[in-house]
Amino acid sequence: MHTMVKGANIELSALSANAGSVTVGLSWSSSTGEGDADVSVLLLNGTGKVRSDADFYFYNNPVADDGSVQLLGKTPTPDGSEDRISFDLEAVPPDVERIVVAASRYDGARFGELDDLCLTLVDGAGEGLVRFPVDDAGVVSAVIFGEFYRRAGAWKFRAVGQGYHSGLIGLATDFGVDIEDDTADEGPEAGPEQEAASAPVPPAGPARVPPPRAAAAAATTAATDVTAATAATGAQAAGPAKRPRPRAAKKKVTLPKTVKKSLAENESWRTARLFPVTALKSDRERETRATSVLLSVMAQVPEFGRRLTAGFGAPAGRMETFTEVSLPHGDSPRRPDGVIRVERAGKLWTALVETKTNGNPLKSEQVQAYADIAARRGYEAVITLSNDVALEGSPLVDIRIDGRRRHKVALWHLSWAEVAHQAQMLIRHEGVGNAAHAWLLQELLHYLQHDNSGCHGFQNMGAAWVPVRNGIDDETLCQGDARATEVTESWERLIRQVCLRLGGELGRKVLPVQRAKRGTDPRTRRAEMADRLCLEGRLHAELRMEDTQGILAITADLRTGKLRTSIELPSAEQGYPLTRAKRLMRQLAAAPADLHIETLVAGPGAGPRGTLERLRPEPADILPKDGAEIVGFRLSLFKSMGTGRGSAETGFIRSVDEAVDRFHAQVVTHLDRRGAHRAQAEGPAAGL
Numbered sequence: 001m002h003t004m005v006k007g008a009n010i011e012l013s014a015l016s017a018n019a020g021s022v023t024v025g026l027s028w029s030s031s032t033g034e035g036d037a038d039v040s041v042l043l044l045n046g047t048g049k050v051r052s053d054a055d056f057y058f059y060n061n062p063v064a065d066d067g068s069v070q071l072l073g074k075t076p077t078p079d080g081s082e083d084r085i086s087f088d089l090e091a092v093p094p095d096v097e098r099i100v101v102a103a104s105r106y107d108g109a110r111f112g113e114l115d116d117l118c119l120t121l122v123d124g125a126g127e128g129l130v131r132f133p134v135d136d137a138g139v140v141s142a143v144i145f146g147e148f149y150r151r152a153g154a155w156k157f158r159a160v161g162q163g164y165h166s167g168l169i170g171l172a173t174d175f176g177v178d179i180e181d182d183t184a185d186e187g188p189e190a191g192p193e194q195e196a197a198s199a200p201v202p203p204a205g206p207a208r209v210p211p212p213r214a215a216a217a218a219a220t221t222a223a224t225d226v227t228a229a230t231a232a233t234g235a236q237a238a239g240p241a242k243r244p245r246p247r248a249a250k251k252k253v254t255l256p257k258t259v260k261k262s263l264a265e266n267e268s269w270r271t272a273r274l275f276p277v278t279a280l281k282s283d284r285e286r287e288t289r290a291t292s293v294l295l296s297v298m299a300q301v302p303e304f305g306r307r308l309t310a311g312f313g314a315p316a317g318r319m320e321t322f323t324e325v326s327l328p329h330g331d332s333p334r335r336p337d338g339v340i341r342v343e344r345a346g347k348l349w350t351a352l353v354e355t356k357t358n359g360n361p362l363k364s365e366q367v368q369a370y371a372d373i374a375a376r377r378g379y380e381a382v383i384t385l386s387n388d389v390a391l392e393g394s395p396l397v398d399i400r401i402d403g404r405r406r407h408k409v410a411l412w413h414l415s416w417a418e419v420a421h422q423a424q425m426l427i428r429h430e431g432v433g434n435a436a437h438a439w440l441l442q443e444l445l446h447y448l449q450h451d452n453s454g455c456h457g458f459q460n461m462g463a464a465w466v467p468v469r470n471g472i473d474d475e476t477l478c479q480g481d482a483r484a485t486e487v488t489e490s491w492e493r494l495i496r497q498v499c500l501r502l503g504g505e506l507g508r509k510v511l512p513v514q515r516a517k518r519g520t521d522p523r524t525r526r527a528e529m530a531d532r533l534c535l536e537g538r539l540h541a542e543l544r545m546e547d548t549q550g551i552l553a554i555t556a557d558l559r560t561g562k563l564r565t566s567i568e569l570p571s572a573e574q575g576y577p578l579t580r581a582k583r584l585m586r587q588l589a590a591a592p593a594d595l596h597i598e599t600l601v602a603g604p605g606a607g608p609r610g611t612l613e614r615l616r617p618e619p620a621d622i623l624p625k626d627g628a629e630i631v632g633f634r635l636s637l638f639k640s641m642g643t644g645r646g647s648a649e650t651g652f653i654r655s656v657d658e659a660v661d662r663f664h665a666q667v668v669t670h671l672d673r674r675g676a677h678r679a680q681a682e683g684p685a686a687g688l
Contacts, residue, residue, distance in 0.1 A: 001120075001128040009158040010130065011151075012089075018380075019155070020090045021124035021315050021349075023072075026103050026145055027082040028114040035114045036544070037103045039083045040168065041069050042175050044098040049176030051095065056177045058168070063306075067316015067344075068092045069099075070306065074509055081511050082120075086310040089148065089155050090345055098149045100175065104142040104168035111137035111163065119145040121157065124313035124349070125380060126410035132159040141167040274440070275447040286357040286454040288324070290447075291337040291385075294419065295321035295353070297444045298340070301437045307422050309340065312351065312381055312412045317344030327373050334369050340383070350374075351381040357416075357454030359387050364397045367411070371399050374409040381410045389415045389458050389493040393522030417457030420448045421500040429507030458497045461490045461652055465645035472537045472558045484530035488539070492526070494653060495541040495554070498660055506545070513542035513551055533558075543660075549671050554660065556641055556652075563655060565663035566636035568600065569671065577630055581619040584633060588612055592666050596636040601628040635671075637663050 002015060012019035026039055043055035050056060057064065062071035068091040072084040085101065092099070101119070105111060117137055121130035137143055140163030147158050164171045169179050275293045280286050298305035299321045306316055322339040338353035352370045356362055362384050370382045390396050390413040399411060426432050427441045448455045464483035471477030477484060495512050503510035514525075533539060537559040543552040555564040571580055588595065591612055599607030599622050607624050615622050624630065639662070642655035 001131050004130055004132045004159040006134075006159055006161040009156050011154055011156045012129070012148075013154055015129045016123040016125075016127060018124040018127070018313070019129070020088070020347075021313050022087050022089065022129070023122050023311065023313065024085045024087065024101055024146075025082045025120040025122070026085075026101070027116070027118050027120070028111075029116045030114050035109070036081070036546075037083070037105045037111070037114070038168070039071060039085060039101070039103045040172070041071070041085060042100040042102070042172070042177070043069070043092070043096045044100060044175060045095055046097050048098070053177055055096075056172055056175075063303075064316075066091050066093070067306065070310050070316070072311050074511055084311060087148070088315045088344070090347075091316060098147055100144055100147045102142060102144045102171055104164075104171065106141075106167075108141075110139045110141055111143050112139050117143070117145075119159070122313075124315075125408045126313060126412075127408065130157060130159075132161070134161045138163060140165050142171045144171070273446065274443040277447060277450045277452040280452050280454075283358050283360055283454070286452075287337060287355050287360075290357050290416075290453060290455050291353065291355040292323045293444060293447055294385075295323060295338050295340065297440050301426075301432060301440055303426060303432050303437070304423065304441060307426065308414065308419065309342065309351075312383065313410065314340075314342045314349045314351070314380075315344040315347070317342045317349075327377070329369055329373055334373060336370050337385075349381075350377075350379040351383050351412075352379060354382065354384050356384075356386040359454075359460055361388070362386055362397045364399065367397045368399045371409050371411060375407055378407055379409065381412055384411070384413045385416065385419070386413075387416055387455070387457050387459060389417065389496050391489060391492055391496075391522065394489055394526070415457060415497070415500075416448060416455040417497045417500045420445060420455075420457070421504040423448070424504030425507065428504075456647070457501075458490075458493045459647040459653060461494070461645040462486055463645075465490070465652070468533075469558055469643070472533075477534045479531045479534045481530070481534065484533050485526055488526050488529040488533060491539045491541065491556075494656060495543070498554075498657065499543060501657070502543075502545070502660065502664065508548075509546045511544050513544050515542070545668070548668055552660070552663070552668065554656065556656070558641075561641045561643070563639045563641045563659045564636055565639075565659050566634055567663075567668060567671070568632055568634045570632045571600075571630045577623050578620055580630065581622050584622075585612075585616055585619050587670050588635075588667070590666075590670060591635075592637070594637070595667060596638065597622060598634040598636070599624060599630055600632040600634055602631050603628065635667055637667065 002010065004010065012022070026037075028035060028037065038059055040056065040058040042050055042057075045051050054061070057069050057071060059071070064070065068088050070086045072086055074081045074083050083103070087099070103111075111117065114137070117134040119130070119132040119134070120128065122128050132146060134143065134145060142164035144160045144162045144164070146160050148155055149158065150156075164174075166173075172179050275289075277289075280289060298308060299319050302319070305319045306314075309319075310316070320341045320343075322341075323337065324335060325339050326333045326335050328334075336352040337355040340351045340353060342349045352374055354362065354367055354370060367382060367384060374380075374382055384396065386396070388396055395411075396413055397411075423441045423445045427438050427445070432438050432441065447453055464486040468477060468481075468483050468487045471481070471483075492512075499510040499512055537557065539556040539558070541554045543554070545552060550567045550569050553564075553566045553568075555566075556562075557564070569584075575583070584597075593611065593613035595612040596609065597612060597615060598609040601607040601624055605628070607628065607630070608622050610621060622633075637659070639655065639659045642650050642652040644651040647653040
């Protein structure tokens, strides 16, 4: 991979023959694990300006109609997160001469608070091309990481690393975007607006640029809302209608209401389904049906098919899918479960698909044969689908790559949980092109979530689970035991699946927090986790949910058999201690009585603690008697942990799902950012 410095440029065709379709990754980390930013892309013409506001791609406008740009969202890394953007450079309109790739922070945060800012560039085959570390970002709230530009008909990339104190609005305005900022309607938590300065200038105080932290809304939907609002105010003028300006404010999303009434005469009657599951009897039938159902919906719903394949280097184009194909291989033909083909401008991108359901593992020799066939026939990728979740540095299957072949084949993996997550995000939160597409996705989601489909995601902690638990109980589990590492890998897979499931239900990004130094080898990190498991007998994980105060922590204590879900809330800087305690009790008015509350104090020692049931009548009991400074509060719920390694009613996996769901529904939902902003705005006299 080519490492670049600020100001350097390079021609993409000199790096790879597959540079027509590339993926950019913007990554960062923070010491607390809470730092985050939003990516954006601007298409510029020869004057250095956008042709129209539609050339500005960000969280409210994530996909270009021609498929040239698609924001793929965040993916967790061993030490932070990475935001990825897919570019089909061959589909970029000819009058676009530059493509700017940037990121911005919000709520007064600065890039200097983040560590290890870096841009990476990979080609359509997944081969790394460019790495550009951004040093000394400083107090800016937006950064242009890099840009693509045309020279003599070829695309080149330049490492920029330029900062903006004026944030997202200032950056977009500088390139000709007319931003509509709706922060004036957000109530007391919306900070004063700062004039959108276009060039990097010394900071004139913290400006709040509130990006919508929900899942990306369709650009056409946002345009409809703006047009309707304009019509309502009677602000229509004669002449051609102007294209609505991009909205920088959060777009409220509501889930569809459940239909309770039915015309059925009998409760046992079942609604007719496009994809029935009752006749499935064997694993082979489940694999065949699941593959056919998924691939057919991918071909018929372009938004869904593109969502699943863009990260694998597939271009935006006409997609065709096939099942049960036969391809020659030695003495006997091979029959992969499916084939995906995408055509764009006369070029084909082809991937073989191998599917497993019901927890069946992928077979290395089978995937190896498909990789060999793909290399010989000039196909671009092999995609595996199973209930398992792939981890960085711990591949599900090991295959041999023949370095003598000029054509390289990329190996990618999808879990069924990720497929269901993407379907949920589209039909429940972001929207698709028409009602028929939404119905198809709903039928697919119903099929995947049915007990008989076999597409339930990660459902087994592995053969090492019971021996490790027994070793912890009788204190015979030693550091370096490979079984402990296997359990920590299963735990990490479970946490990633919890993030996908919860994020799909809420329409928000939910990511695991990895508190490790950037560059740490994943195997080394998991070995350290396994050693801590042997010493402490606990598994621990943290989840970051957008628009939520603090980090949701999950701790499974294998010695006591208890699950603890908790969140730490920073205390407001203003206000008397008793005011803070009363405010917390008001926020938790609907929380369960057994919620455990602990006061966090500065310096050594622990603060007071108690249950919500005991503290409600006397909020002062949560205050330190010695007058120690309150820095926050920790809220926790405890639950008995399942003992089985599977997902049955007594299984560990189900108990984790239930604990997270209960804590989010009964505690976290009452602790939004709005409450934190309101608390700071009330000042010291509040609550007295």
